[in-house]
Amino acid sequence: MKQLKFNIDSKIKQLFQYEETKNIFDTYLPGMRSRLESQKGVSSFSLRKVISYSGGAISESAIEKIDQALQNVIVYVDDTEITEYTKQQPLTTASAEMKAEGMYTSIRPGKVWRDTEGKRIQTHGGALYYEDGIYYWYGENKDRTDGNCTVWTWGIRVYRSKDLYNWEDLGLMIEPILDNPNSGLYPEKHVDRPHILKCEKTGKYVCWIKQSGEEACFLILEAECFTGPYQIVKENYRPFDWEVGDFDLIKTEDKKAYLFMDVNHNGIYGFELSDDYQKAEKEISRQYENLHPPFCREAVALFERNKKKYMLTSGMTGYIPNKSDAAYSDSWTEPFQSIGNPHPEDESHSSFNSQISQVFQVPGKKDLYIAIADRWVPDYPIDKRRADLIMRSVASHYEPEKYPMTEEEKREIMDRPMLEDVNTSKADYVWLPLRFEDEKVYIDWSDEWRIEDYE
Known part of the structure; x- marks a missing residue:
């Protein structure tokens, strides 16, 4: 009992x-x-x-x-x-949805994406990794997160592909821990946004995972092989005792590694990592400070192009999407400067109803960078009016006179999807290529596009 x-x-x-x-x-x-x-x-x-x-x-x-x-x-x-969810349960996806659609030959943002067995791909808040001619796509396994039970993430799942279109399910690269409710990998813990780097010094693959909620910390694991098995090397880790939010890791050509994370929802701080990639050694920059929700930044995604360093972030409205912001710097150790919304043609003011988790540069392509994003709540589409309403509802908790809400609007907003009531097992993906004009970065909508269309 x-x-x-x-x-x-x-x-x-x-x-x-x-x-x-x-x-x-x-x-x-x-x-x-x-x-x-x-x-x-x-x-x-x-x-x-x-x-x-x-x-x-x-x-x-x-x-x-x-x-x-x-x-x-x-x-x-x-x-x-x-712990009823610890029993093996069949997926709830309807049998009609399990039917394979054949080989994919293009990317269709926002459409249901299935693996080579015809099942919905489950790698949310995820990232791509390329090694030895193989692409790996890994992320949060949400196949049991139906919005009714207490499962937040059932381990970290990984897929592989040779063409970025068709993905073979390799199973869980990081298994949930079921017999210890205090473990960071217990299914009720808010395990989010895994990021993996290979450490040149140790030869190990180092995985950082954010644990959101009251813990607000990192779980750090390592493995001999990219696909696992991974062993926990550090739990409940807070760099310099800061509360941990969304983050990204980046490795430079000289093999240094950096962490950029949301600190206490009060700014994105940059840190240089130790040579084993297992701790933050020193702070190197601060940006987006002194902003309250929904304007403070999360969903950090880093990349480099033509020696410029870039950072894409979202605002803070839970699973409901909002406007993104792009920023750049001349160095990973210098503060980033905002250059504006990378989705200027997006009339919904919601980053095309998605939240970016990574920007991936496709090897062998001259200038193809892909924004990897989740459409967490496909059944709750955001338009300009709804985006404004949600923005004001969050901001009104901090500045009620500046962002007033009518009683009718307050009632309407109560029906929006909340973090723990969302069926993320049916969240979709939005992959879109980046476009550059001088130092500016843009993301344009496309119903369908092909890797082969890029040099």
């Missing part, structure tokens, strides 16, 4: 699972439970967050009483109720 405890920071969906905690709602907040149950988007909120939206209607003394009442509740449940 497992003992569950509760308080005001417990999530709504957990509090609504048990009669004891539902009764507390009905006693101290009469009528609120029925309203919240009709708004799926708030189920991943903590009770404290929901109360904060009341605008002071619930007194501090009432909040203290609710918190104490919840702390007095103890519920015992069978371990299998907590």
Whole structure:
């Protein structure tokens, strides 16, 4: 048996699972439970967050009483109720969707992309790696993340290809750890955005993974072979004790490696890595400082072209896409300067309804750089009006007078997809080539394009 405890920071969906905690709602907040149950988007909120939206209607003394009442509740449940997802489960994809579509001969951004067995590719927040004539595509395995269970990421999956079109599933290069809820690889942990570099000094492949949420740290692993198996070498790592956000790694021609990460949602900081690529040794730059959500930056993607260093980032609106920003520098050790939105033709103000996770330079091509991006919520398309509404709703928490919201807009925004309620198992991919004009970088939409069209 497992003992569950509760308080005001417990999530709504957990509090609504048990009669004891539902009764507390009905006693101290009469009528609120029925309203919240009709708004799926708030189920991943903590009770404290929901109360904060009341605008002071619930007194501090009432909040203290609710918190104490919840702390007095103890519920015992069978371990299998907590870890039901650890059983092997068949994929929920409909059989009609499993049918292979044959060999791909082009890239179709935003369309369902299947592997050579006809299954949806599951490598989200991912990246490409090229070695010995083979492309590898690796990322978060979301095949069990249906928005209803507590699985965030079920390990890191890897595929291989010779043409960047057709991908063979090699399985999990990093397995989830099921018997230790404190492990960074436990399926409930918010494991995001793996990045792998080969360390020339050790000959090892070093993988950094962000653990978001309360931990806000890195998990670092290494392997003898790119496809694994990987062993954990460092857990709960925070460079210089900074809270960790989205990040990217880059290796230079002289084999130095750098980390650029969102620090405490207060800027993108650059760090030089140790010669074994397993720790940040010194800070080298800061950019995008003193911005609050949704304007602070995440989803860092780095690349180099013609000796210029580039950084693409997104704003901070969860799984809902927003405008990207491009920046460049003359050196990895100097601050980056913004050069504007790389999607100037995007009328949706949402980076073509996607969020970039990597920019990959295709070997053997003169000037082909691909923005690798996820369309996390394909069933919730963003247009200009909705993008503005979401931007104001997030910004209003920090500057309510500058970004006002009507009551009708607040009700509408409550139905948007929330991080823990999104079925990311059916998220799609948006791959688009970059275009350059002098030092500026642009990303144009194309319904379909081919690698062969580039020199």
